[in-house]
Amino acid sequence: MRRLLAEDADVRPAAEFALPSHGAGGLRPGVDLEDRDGMAELLQDSTGA
Numbered sequence: 001m002r003r004l005l006a007e008d009a010d011v012r013p014a015a016e017f018a019l020p021s022h023g024a025g026g027l028r029p030g031v032d033l034e035d036r037d038g039m040a041e042l043l044q045d046s047t048g049a
Contacts, residue, residue, distance in 0.1 A: 032038055 027033070031042065
């Protein structure tokens with residue numbers, strides 16, 4: 001399997017990778033990534049749950 005994966009990697013050039021982004025970037029005002037409970041509440045609000 002290693003040999004097949006290595007051969008496959010040699011044949012194809014590496015694909016360019018970019019993460020999609022939306023908006024101007026950054027966090028919404030009031031979002032604290034270290035506040036676990038606050039993040040859970042924000043995520044529930046955004047999903048309509």
